[in-house]
Amino acid sequence: MKNQFSFILILVFVLFTIYSCKNESTSIPDSEIINTSQEHPKLILTAQGVKDIRAQLGKIPIFDNTLAKVKEEIDAEIEAGIEVPIPKDYSGGYTHVRHKRNWVVLQQAGLLYQILDDEKYAKYVKNMLMQYEALYKTLPLHPKTRSYARGKLFWQCLNDSNWLVYVSQAYDCIYNYLSKEERNKLETNLFRPFADHISIDSPQFYQRVHNHSTWGNAAVGMIGLVMDDQELIDRALYGIKDLKLDAKAKDDDGGFLNKDGKAGFLANIEEPFSPDGYYNEGPYYQRYAMYPFLIFAEGLHNVKPELKIFEYKEGVLLKSINALLNLSDADGDFFPLNDGQKGMSYYNSALVTAVDISYHYGNQDPGLLSIAKEQNQVLLDDSGLAVALGIKNGKEEPFNKKSINLSDGPKGTQGGIAILRNQDIELVFKYAAQGSSHGHYDKLSYSLYERGEEVIQDYGLARFVNIEQKGGGNYLKENKTWAKQTIAHNTVTQNETSHFNAKYEVGSQHHSVLNYFSSENKNVQVASAKESNAYPGTEMLRTMAVINDEDFEKPYLIDIMKVTSDSPNQYDYPFYYFGQVLQTNFEYQTKETLKALGSKNGYQHLYLEASAKANSDNSKFSWFNNNKFYTLTTITNSNDEFLFARIGANDPEFNLRRDPALILRTKNSKDKTFVSVIESHGSYSPVSESAINSNSSIKDLEVVLDTEAYTAVHITNINGSTKLFITANKNASTETSHSVKINDKNYEWSGSYYFN
Amino acid sequence: MKNQFSFILILVFVLFTIYSCKNESTSIPDSEIINTSQEHPKLILTAQGVKDIRAQLGKIPIFDNTLAKVKEEIDAEIEAGIEVPIPKDYSGGYTHVRHKRNWVVLQQAGLLYQILDDEKYAKYVKNMLMQYEALYKTLPLHPKTRSYARGKLFWQCLNDSNWLVYVSQAYDCIYNYLSKEERNKLETNLFRPFADHISIDSPQFYQRVHNHSTWGNAAVGMIGLVMDDQELIDRALYGIKDLKLDAKAKDDDGGFLNKDGKAGFLANIEEPFSPDGYYNEGPYYQRYAMYPFLIFAEGLHNVKPELKIFEYKEGVLLKSINALLNLSDADGDFFPLNDGQKGMSYYNSALVTAVDISYHYGNQDPGLLSIAKEQNQVLLDDSGLAVALGIKNGKEEPFNKKSINLSDGPKGTQGGIAILRNQDIELVFKYAAQGSSHGHYDKLSYSLYERGEEVIQDYGLARFVNIEQKGGGNYLKENKTWAKQTIAHNTVTQNETSHFNAKYEVGSQHHSVLNYFSSENKNVQVASAKESNAYPGTEMLRTMAVINDEDFEKPYLIDIMKVTSDSPNQYDYPFYYFGQVLQTNFEYQTKETLKALGSKNGYQHLYLEASAKANSDNSKFSWFNNNKFYTLTTITNSNDEFLFARIGANDPEFNLRRDPALILRTKNSKDKTFVSVIESHGSYSPVSESAINSNSSIKDLEVVLDTEAYTAVHITNINGSTKLFITANKNASTETSHSVKINDKNYEWSGSYYFN
Known part of the structure; x- marks a missing residue:
């Protein structure tokens, strides 16, 4: 067992080295990079990751269990049929809950298609995306007016951005399953206008340093990576070009919209994180912001490795995960500093992402494995595989929180x-x-x-x-x-x-x-x-x-x-x-x-x-x-x-x-x-x-x-x-x-x- | 394993039959009964039980674990030395807590002496009893005056009775270890005056139908059984002879002291229990009363089998255990009917007694074994052995509570x-x-x-x-x-x-x-x-x-x-x-x-x-x-x-x-x-x-x-x-x-x- 694992590790290392070298040490013409990154999936799940996962299926209990659970849920959703209702409600209301559920379902169905190689999932994703395409092009602003930045599917752009962060992953997974015409239809009528609405049309939401904006940046950037659209990727990384906002305007919560003129994903890493990885709004919001930070970073790492995103600001993204885990009590509940809701904990799915990514892209801290084991699920991607293998091989140690x-x-x-x-x-x-x-x-x-x-x-x-x-x-x-x-x-x-x-x-x-x-x-x-x-x-x-x-x-x-x-x-x-x-x-x-x-x-x-x-x-x-x-x-x-x-x-x-x-x-x-x-x-x-x-x-x-x-x-x-x-x-x-x-x-x- | 168990079961059955026959079918002159019951221990632990237990030691995990835990605790107490302070405090105060702890320690040390056959425990029990003897004969009423019936060791007779119920068992265990003179000293200066104080000197406490009295009755009866004192046994079973109390007097809680003139252990079974085994004060007090009911009944069963105490009132004592277990919620907490303190549950030690006795003397309901397993301890006596063997042999089934x-x-x-x-x-x-x-x-x-x-x-x-x-x-x-x-x-x-x-x-x-x-x-x-x-x-x-x-x-x-x-x-x-x-x-x-x-x-x-x-x-x-x-x-x-x-x-x-x-x-x-x-x-x-x-x-x-x-x-x-x-x-x-x-x-x- 151990030998087998060592072999895989060595194999992964060799492949990784080859891949890294290819991208770092040679100067490749732009057209060739485009060709490489056409090899979908590439964003979170990678083509190589899919191969590795398929080879391990049935031998990695925590991964297999997570997969079985997701499969069961998605099969039930497919059975129940697609619902894409006309947007109407605030948070907690029917249409809100349904669209929120759909983004999860789409992302997971995409993963299942890749991992299980079963077209039924690709078809399901495609059909739902087509319904969204049909709906979205008819949509005015969301009818509820309470937000400083109204979305179209949801009452606030924030939730629209959540949707796109997840759905980009689904799109990436079925990209090659779709015809060029289908892709063109989705990109033209759904993804690009969607990305534009949450950014260019909603600068008060997008163009700032704030957890809301991080979601917006990640959403625009991730669909940009999938669509290989450099303009969107740049808009994600650096904010809307040449736009300046009123420095005194405020949002619903009384926060300044954009006092310093900073914007974009990199500024959002730069500003709110201290060098120790503390996020200025506190752990509750860090947990919320964590997912777009890490998932977009993972996408950037995979598609744009030359950016060295995990080394940005002395590796603050990975440090922030360690800080966040330390900002929890003995039960794993985050301390409710500032606007924190009690009961939020490192069992939240964003922390599954954080722990798995931190383990895989960090230094394979065995303490993280014990948390992953408590979480009892892993990401269904390359990092989740690494964690599952680590647990399978009994590498975990207690995660000791100290002063x-x-x-x-x-x-x-x-x-x-x-x-x-x-x-x-x-x-x-x-x-x-x-x-x-x-x-x-x-x-x-x-x-x-x-x-x-x-x-x-x-x-x-x-x-x-x-x-x-x-x-x-x-x-x-x-x-x-x-x-x-x-x-x-x-x-x-x-x-x-x-x-x-x-x-x-x-x-x-x-x-x-x-x-x-x-x-x-x-x-x-x-x-x-x-x-x-x-x-x-x-x-x-x-x-x-x-x-x-x-x-x-x-x-x-x-x-x-x-x-x-x-x-x-x-x-x-x-x-x-x-x-x-x-x-x-x-x-x-x-x-x-x-x-x-x-x-x-x-x-x-x-x-x-x-x-x-x-x-x-x-x-x-x-x-x-x-x-x-x-x-x-x-x-x-x-x-x-x-x-x-x-x-x-x-x-x-x-x-x-x-x-x-x-x-x-x-x-x-x-x-x-x-x-x-x-x-x-x-x-x-x-x-x-x-x-x-x-x-x-x-x-x-x-x-x-x-x-x-x-x-x-x-x-x-x-x-x-x-x-x-x-x-x-x-x-x-x-x-x-x-x-x-x-x-x-x-x-x-x-x-x-x-x-x- | 199973065969071994069957063999033991058969053996136990044969022995039981022989024993029962001996007591039920033949008419033995009084003097001979006295001789039989001189074979200490006889009260809760029996001489035969000790033999059986010793033969099984090391092979019955839940019993072995309970024994190890008790041994560890008692060894620590022996190490710490004996403390028999002059009574002073109310509940929760130092002298109260210490005397309360002592009764447990005495009873458990007695059991250890019998089971482990190690004289150090007998010596410890003897020494502490002698200190009690020295103290008790000097004691006036307890200095705290709040109770309607003041004790001597404690502020209320109720707690004095608790003490005697436990300490009778300890005395029984070391009875044969003591010399006749030592026994005489203890009985004359400690046990008999103690029994008299909680009964004859405190009729307002003793002579009624109430959970307090049940403790009093059991205390008097159990020491009577050990001392083979028929007068005490009768006083326990039927109340103080020829005593009538004011029918209108009330206790601290506003209850009538003795409205109907009924008294004694049998009346206390007769009155408060319904034929279904519901105890009229509710489960919280039933739990409290349960221990003296069952432990005295066990003693009577062992020493006076002709009384057929477990069949009394159509077997209501065993039925009441079933009723009590059903009066708990999904976590085993008793419903707080009447004056019930929340959180009291069937994990209480009285319920260990109840479950073990019910299993052993009832019809070996396998559902009881699952509760015993959750309780994670058994009595260190014949009934605990039966339960431990049942669990060891995988006989337990869920205890399903129904309407x-x-x-x-x-x-x-x-x-x-x-x-x-x-x-x-x-x-x-x-x-x-x-x-x-x-x-x-x-x-x-x-x-x-x-x-x-x-x-x-x-x-x-x-x-x-x-x-x-x-x-x-x-x-x-x-x-x-x-x-x-x-x-x-x-x-x-x-x-x-x-x-x-x-x-x-x-x-x-x-x-x-x-x-x-x-x-x-x-x-x-x-x-x-x-x-x-x-x-x-x-x-x-x-x-x-x-x-x-x-x-x-x-x-x-x-x-x-x-x-x-x-x-x-x-x-x-x-x-x-x-x-x-x-x-x-x-x-x-x-x-x-x-x-x-x-x-x-x-x-x-x-x-x-x-x-x-x-x-x-x-x-x-x-x-x-x-x-x-x-x-x-x-x-x-x-x-x-x-x-x-x-x-x-x-x-x-x-x-x-x-x-x-x-x-x-x-x-x-x-x-x-x-x-x-x-x-x-x-x-x-x-x-x-x-x-x-x-x-x-x-x-x-x-x-x-x-x-x-x-x-x-x-x-x-x-x-x-x-x-x-x-x-x-x-x-x-x-x-x-x-x-x-x-x-x-x-x-x-x-x-x-x-x-x-």
């Missing part, structure tokens, strides 16, 4: 995202740039996870994607009035206003700045960052550490938020916990009637359920969720109060979840250092009804030093042992030596922090 | 519980008696499940069992003010008062009455019952059907609640759904401030979030939970209104969950027939973001006939097909012939209902 710091911004200089991982605890700390039109106003916010469960949640977006009953499946107005506002996040809100006054133009000009990130010590993982622009005149420096301390059952989170201002303010500091209140060490009064906490900036959506005055140096709050115990210990003074809040006020259509929060509020403070520890501890079994370690292990938390240069915290365990954590608020580089006197004792160390 | 009707009451004449199962849908319909002191005021209420997930929930109890921070782990006051009240349940509340005015004395005198139960037709499962006493002058007849109709994706629920009264009333009819509101076909207005819906009877705990007037014949309400869609279609008129409520008002310690409800309210009605259909339909994937079948399939719901004798409902699907359901409101026996004219058409049938 990671991902820079943001095209050059990696606009803040970033730090993920601290320590045993089962994961902290996601956001000190990034605005995140384009899908960004939230949540500088220095965080969310906390344990084994894939949310401990302190980020709300995510206010939207039910593709559920028609909720605003047509689109963004709900509460996304703007609630989800994007600062108070909806686990960070400081000053004077009940959001960061940058929730002004996109202002927020887009700024980003937070890393103080330091340290993950070398596996027991002490720290990230620290500063924000100076969210509230002019106020600076926030947040240092978050996940510490595995032998005196505690599990790693705990230390959270130090140092706010300094040139004027007195009110600071609100929420904890979006889940579950039920267990105990507090302060007395609270519940309200008889529930009213909104404020009238704007998100406060109108919070009910005040109870309030309390802080009455000791350490305020403690325990809660219970999913049969686990959690305790917040936070340093307070008599000026502090607690608000028990619940989301859901002023929500006339029940669009928001009724989730709780505890808000620590300080009024009339210039400088305030919030210092907290969050412990996860113990467990409860409803079956044995036993509660284990249900109490906090912290006896005392104390700030022993807080200067411009250092903040130092004592954490005393109930067994009496005390640990000291000192963070350098500036000059925090690894090399710097520090010397601090606390309570007449000298502490000296090199590096960003001290812990002992 | 079942379980009568309530000692004679099965006090209403009951009907469970309708149809594919993944499970309906639990309660038309039982009060359910003793743990009963709720919820006549004709129901809860609805899909694959083990709650669709329409029953709240369960208001308690965090053994979580000390919440009221010491005991019942919270909201259990009485909320959880027991009628409005907390999915049934009709009249004039904002609970059934029987929430008076236990009144409720205890009544029960609902079955109209009919029909489960022969697998597509149409129906239960119908009547309640005439909850509100004097008002009758409620509820008919619930789970129907698998080819025009629908999944089985749906038809719910017909026919209320007739001799005076006009307000009726509230809630649906305790979970998740988020998707859509309604009526307009609702959300409230700016949230106030309690009422001031008493549970209404003080509901916030009113929104209200609406019904404005069409069919009101529709869709919601979304756990990625599934649900729609309620209910018949309304212009007199009806909807209230969107949420639990949590007047809850000063956040003891209640913030769960939602939709309440249909009719004012000023004498007669009202609520007719509803609840559909579960479609699904949503947050990974593929596709919504499937997200809309109701019901176009129209219409009552076409509603008389004293019949109610008939038309259900029209969106594809236009109409089904007719007619239920006989009286004379509903299977044999009765019916003839009804509806819209000039005659319908004739025999039986309880018509569906076509």
Whole structure:
């Protein structure tokens, strides 16, 4: 078995070398390149890939199973007959769902034709494409008017582009099956006008740096590659020639349409990805954008290898896959940064593409195979074959996610995202740039996870994607009035206003700045960052550490938020916990009637359920969720109060979840250092009804030093042992030596922090 | 392998026969019986069982694994040393938890001594027992005063009894290891006074029909069996001789202490179990009571076979295990009828006992083996061996839960519980008696499940069992003010008062009455019952059907609640759904401030979030939970209104969950027939973001006939097909012939209902 595989590997390598050499080292006249690329399929599935796959069929379980499943689905579709309805609905509605299904069916039927060599699939693709041809030439703009760029098959150009990205692949697969006349008919009446509509006719959609445009670029480029149309390929790579858009115009989401004049696929790689591969809108949209990035790149790699697309910007496309996989929790669910819908995960089909392509075109990381195995499907193409063979040959290893710091911004200089991982605890700390039109106003916010469960949640977006009953499946107005506002996040809100006054133009000009990130010590993982622009005149420096301390059952989170201002303010500091209140060490009064906490900036959506005055140096709050115990210990003074809040006020259509929060509020403070520890501890079994370690292990938390240069915290365990954590608020580089006197004792160390 | 097993089976059979014959057919003088029963262990583990087990060790995986796990735990305990602290805490506190742990440790160490024949375990048990002996003789009543019957080791006699039930087994296991003097010391200073304290000194606990007493009886009886003390055995079986208690006194939970003067283990079998094996307090407490019932019965079977305890009351103990297993959802979680804590399941160790005993002493139902396999552990005794051998020999079959009707009451004449199962849908319909002191005021209420997930929930109890921070782990006051009240349940509340005015004395005198139960037709499962006493002058007849109709994706629920009264009333009819509101076909207005819906009877705990007037014949309400869609279609008129409520008002310690409800309210009605259909339909994937079948399939719901004798409902699907359901409101026996004219058409049938 192994020998056989080695042989194939060698064969593939030899063929690949020959092929590469042919294209790279010799100068071929244009006409000859055209001849080569006439050899369809060539885009995703290649002629050589088809040969290899056919030779392996029946011997590669995960590939065979995926194929069998796809075959079953497509056979059922063929049985059911073709439906190409006149466009009518928004997302979730019948015509939308049908056309969306058709693009999948077409692409898969095309693959089946090539892999199984059965004409019935080619015929089916041809017939459906002809129905689209007949329909498309009659179509006006889609009747629904809500989009800033209406499509023809769908209410938005975005979905039209999705369609073309997939259908290009189908067309490529049956290209040689069609007569020249048939191809001519489809290209003239369907593909070219389709490509023109989503680009030339919709520049506000196409000509920008945005995930929507990436789909548009890929759509135009992929059909261009199949049709061998250099003009379309150039339009895809570089944008619409000689077109300039209004730099101040905005889209539906409030994002600038094209502030910098950049456009085209390469600009879309250049701009949103940091050198670490972080995508500026966050993982949810990265996942969405990933597919066109990678599938078009794969097509370019196959048809235009001279572009070396996978090496573009130091190989950022493949790096971005690694970043994206790291932006998921223990269950593989992406952290819902910015407008992210919870539950989206690396089981999404776009990630099958990403993982397979990353494995095949990258360095065959065996960790990717374990994810591919969990995904339990592969692409039915060359890369899927490589993955299936890797799994078959038992090469997979666990994909170990570690603490990671991902820079943001095209050059990696606009803040970033730090993920601290320590045993089962994961902290996601956001000190990034605005995140384009899908960004939230949540500088220095965080969310906390344990084994894939949310401990302190980020709300995510206010939207039910593709559920028609909720605003047509689109963004709900509460996304703007609630989800994007600062108070909806686990960070400081000053004077009940959001960061940058929730002004996109202002927020887009700024980003937070890393103080330091340290993950070398596996027991002490720290990230620290500063924000100076969210509230002019106020600076926030947040240092978050996940510490595995032998005196505690599990790693705990230390959270130090140092706010300094040139004027007195009110600071609100929420904890979006889940579950039920267990105990507090302060007395609270519940309200008889529930009213909104404020009238704007998100406060109108919070009910005040109870309030309390802080009455000791350490305020403690325990809660219970999913049969686990959690305790917040936070340093307070008599000026502090607690608000028990619940989301859901002023929500006339029940669009928001009724989730709780505890808000620590300080009024009339210039400088305030919030210092907290969050412990996860113990467990409860409803079956044995036993509660284990249900109490906090912290006896005392104390700030022993807080200067411009250092903040130092004592954490005393109930067994009496005390640990000291000192963070350098500036000059925090690894090399710097520090010397601090606390309570007449000298502490000296090199590096960003001290812990002992 | 099989032959070997057959041989063992034959051997066991032969031995059993010999043993049975010896005890049943011959009349042995008392002294000889005493000699036989001196052969320790004899109680749960028997001398013969020990031999058999030792012979099989290493060959019976599930038994071996359980043994290895227990050994590891007990070895760690021995390593850690003995702790017998002076009693101090409530449930969840240190001394409580430690003594609780000790009883388990003692029992398991005893078993290990017998099975592994290693003296270290006997020594450990002996040493700990001696420490208990030293401590116990010094103990006053437990210092915590909250219980109606205080223990000595624990704050309540109940827990003292738990201790003795387990520790009797440990004592039996090391009986022969101890010297006569040692036994004498333990029996004189520990076991006998212990047994006396929980019985003679605590008659309010011991002398009644209640799960607490069952523990007490079993404790006294089991130590009596080990000590061969006939007086204790008699006290266990028949109660404290010649003692009569105040018939009107009540316990902590409001239950009568001893209304009828019945007491003892046999009375505790007689009274609470119906002939079908339903336990009147519901499955949560049955699970709790099960262990002493079965373990004492096993001991009696072994030591006093002449009592034929497993045949008592037509074998009700074994029947009750079958009933209990059927009172669980698809995940094995018990339905939270009455005071049931959610999450309790047949994975509880009491159910390991139940399943193993039922298999061994019952008819070796292979379905039980599949549950035992899921439980992944067996008893380390004769019955556990039988189960382990059954599994080893591949005898297990799936335990198929079907629709079942379980009568309530000692004679099965006090209403009951009907469970309708149809594919993944499970309906639990309660038309039982009060359910003793743990009963709720919820006549004709129901809860609805899909694959083990709650669709329409029953709240369960208001308690965090053994979580000390919440009221010491005991019942919270909201259990009485909320959880027991009628409005907390999915049934009709009249004039904002609970059934029987929430008076236990009144409720205890009544029960609902079955109209009919029909489960022969697998597509149409129906239960119908009547309640005439909850509100004097008002009758409620509820008919619930789970129907698998080819025009629908999944089985749906038809719910017909026919209320007739001799005076006009307000009726509230809630649906305790979970998740988020998707859509309604009526307009609702959300409230700016949230106030309690009422001031008493549970209404003080509901916030009113929104209200609406019904404005069409069919009101529709869709919601979304756990990625599934649900729609309620209910018949309304212009007199009806909807209230969107949420639990949590007047809850000063956040003891209640913030769960939602939709309440249909009719004012000023004498007669009202609520007719509803609840559909579960479609699904949503947050990974593929596709919504499937997200809309109701019901176009129209219409009552076409509603008389004293019949109610008939038309259900029209969106594809236009109409089904007719007619239920006989009286004379509903299977044999009765019916003839009804509806819209000039005659319908004739025999039986309880018509569906076509």
